[in-house]
Each structure stands twice: as C-alpha cells, then as structure tokens.
Amino acid sequence: GKVRAPTHIISTISDDRGEEPCYAGVPMSSIVEQGYGVGDVISLLWFKRSLPRYCTHFIEICIMLCADHGPCVSGAHNTIVTARAGKDLVSSLVAGLLTIGPRFGGAIDDAARYFKDAYDRSLTPYEFVESMKKKGIRVPGIGHRIKRGDNRDKRVELLQLFARTHFPSVKYMEYAVQVENYTLSKANNLVLNVDGAIGSLFLDLLAGSGMFTKQEIDEIVEIGYLNGLFVLARSIGLIGHTFDQKRLKQPLYRHPWEDVLYTK
Numbered sequence: 001g002k003v004r005a006p007t008h009i010i011s012t013i014s015d016d017r018g019e020e021p022c023y024a025g026v027p028m029s030s031i032v033e034q035g036y037g038v039g040d041v042i043s044l045l046w047f048k049r050s051l052p053r054y055c056t057h058f059i060e061i062c063i064m065l066c067a068d069h070g071p072c073v074s075g076a077h078n079t080i081v082t083a084r085a086g087k088d089l090v091s092s093l094v095a096g097l098l099t100i101g102p103r104f105g106g107a108i109d110d111a112a113r114y115f116k117d118a119y120d121r122s123l124t125p126y127e128f129v130e131s132m133k134k135k136g137i138r139v140p141g142i143g144h145r146i147k148r149g150d151n152r153d154k155r156v157e158l159l160q161l162f163a164r165t166h167f168p169s170v171k172y173m174e175y176a177v178q179v180e181n182y183t184l185s186k187a188n189n190l191v192l193n194v195d196g197a198i199g200s201l202f203l204d205l206l207a208g209s210g211m212f213t214k215q216e217i218d219e220i221v222e223i224g225y226l227n228g229l230f231v232l233a234r235s236i237g238l239i240g241h242t243f244d245q246k247r248l249k250q251p252l253y254r255h256p257w258e259d260v261l262y263t264k
C-alpha cells in the first residue's frame with residue numbers, strides 16, 4: 001500500500017496547489033467575482049470562515065479608523081526617525097510596528113480578556129476596576145494621552161454607533177461603557193480608548209454572530225487575534241509616513257538638546 005511520509009508543516013488556511021489559490025477553501029475567482037473586501041479576506045484567513053457582511057464591514061471600519069493617528073504617536077515617530085536615518089521601507093515600517101504593545105495600540109487583546117472575564121463573572125465596574133488597582137494593573141482599553149471625558153475619541157463613538165445599529169447585542173461594549181463611567185469619575189483622561197472599544201465590540205461580534213462556539217471564542221481571546229487588527233491597520237499609516245519623509249527628502253533626525261533634561 002501507500003506509505004505516507006510525515007509532513008513537517010501543517011497548514012489549514014490557504015492552498016496554492018490548484019489552478020488558483022484558495023483562502024479557507026474559497027477560490028480567488030469567487031473572491032473577486034463576488035466582490036469580497038479586505039474584511040472578507042481577514043475572515044477567511046484569520047477566522048477560517050465567511051462572516052456576515054455587518055461583521056466584515058465592522059472589521060473594515062476598524063482597519064480604516066486605526067490606519068493612522070498623526071505623526072506624534074509612538075509608532076509614527078519611530079517610523080519617521082528611521083526613514084530619516086536613510087533606512088528602507090521595511091525597516092521604517094517595522095521600527096514603528098515594534099512600538100505596538102500594552103500601552104500603544106496593543107491593548108486590544110488584554111481589553112477583551114479582562115472585560116470578558118469581569119462581565120462573565122458579573123463583577124460590577126467598581127469591583128472590576130478596584131480589583132485591577134489592587135493587583136497594580138492598569139485597565140487595558142481605558143485611558144488616553146490626549147482624549148478626555150469632554151473631548152471623546154471620535155473613533156470610539158463611530159464604532160459604537162455602527163455596532164449599536166448593526167450588532168444583535170452589544171452587551172460587552174455596554175459593560176465597557178459602564179467601566180468607563182466609573183473610571184471617568186476618578187480622572188478625566190480615563191476614557192474608553194479605541195483599543196478598549198475594539199476589544200469589547202469584538203467580543204460582541206464573536207458572541208452575537210452565531211458563527212463561533214464558546215470554545216472557539218475562548219481560543220480566539222486566549223491566543224490573542226485582536227491586536228492583529230491594529231498592527232494591520234497602522235501598517236497603512238506607517239508606510240504612508242515612510243513615503244512622506246522620503247518625498248520630503250528629510251535629513252537625519254537629531255533630537256534638540258533643549259528638549260532633554262541633562263541631570264545627575
């Protein structure tokens with residue numbers, strides 16, 4: 001009989017062996033002919049299934065809203081400095097991407113983890129926030145350098161409006177809003193930020209779409225798929241900043257002495 005040699009790699013998301021490549025079993029011609037968008041491609045390659053249009057539209061809105069936030073944020077700053085040091089596109093891009101983490105753009109997975117755990121255990125916002133404080137952990141998804149209770153993040157409002165209109169349930173997002181109400185009573189900068197909005201709303205998407213089992217949702221949250229949305233989105237802006245600096249023929253960046261406190 002046939003002897004099957006063991007393979008060194010297992011792959012379940014795409015196949016390039018046939019006449020045309022397939023993403024999660026869907027051939028490229030269907031993707032083009034049926035007018036699929038980048039949200040559909042993310043659904044196929046990340047979640048291995050076609051999601052309903054409101055879900056793929058939501059994913060696309062996340063990508064568009066997080067694509068850039070000006071030249072002053074950590075990621076863009078690193079990219080700009082790297083491009084001005086004469087480095088190539090990939091180096092400038094990854095220099096910016098490497099700043100994405102627990103404080104900047106990479107708090108989406110932890111926001112989803114903590115909001116889900118607190119909601120599922122029926123903790124009041126007070127119990128949740130104060131228990132985090134006791135553990136010395138900042139609430140992921142809460143707080144912003146420039147946004148305030150009286151100067152909300154428009155991106156968060158747009159995501160909330162879309163979800164309230166199209167999602168069957170926004171229970172995790174409403175919980176995050178209750179948490180925000182409590183944190184805002186402590187300090188004006190402790191708003192629900194875009195990471196927290198995406199983290200909580202993606203929980204609603206996963207739970208409300210009927211497309212995922214409870215076990216699959218737990219796995220997605222545990223593995224941490226959601227920071228990928230920010231990484232993917234912000235790459236668009238970081239590439240733009242690289243081209244901008246090259247186009248402007250900007251010289252090597254050197255930080256001004258006046259802006260450094262030299263002290264012993």
Ligand code: ACO
Pocket residue numbers: 102103104105106107137138139140141142143144145187189190193194195196
């Ligand atoms: N939870 C609880 N308390 C907080 C939080 C939070 N998320 N954020 C700030 N505070 C409180 C703390 O008491 C903090 O004092 P500490 O330094 O003793 O902990 C105080 O506010 C002042 O904090 P600052 O450091 O001045 O706040 P800053 O403006 O530097 O931080 C930041 C902004 C990094 C976003 C912060 O709020 C934070 O760590 N949030 C959680 C991580 C997060 O969600 N990041 C994503 C931001 S959105 C984005 O990057 C696209």
Ligand code: LMR
Pocket residue numbers: 066068069073145146194
């Ligand atoms: C961002 O999207 O980069 C921000 O929310 C962070 C910031 O400080 O503006």
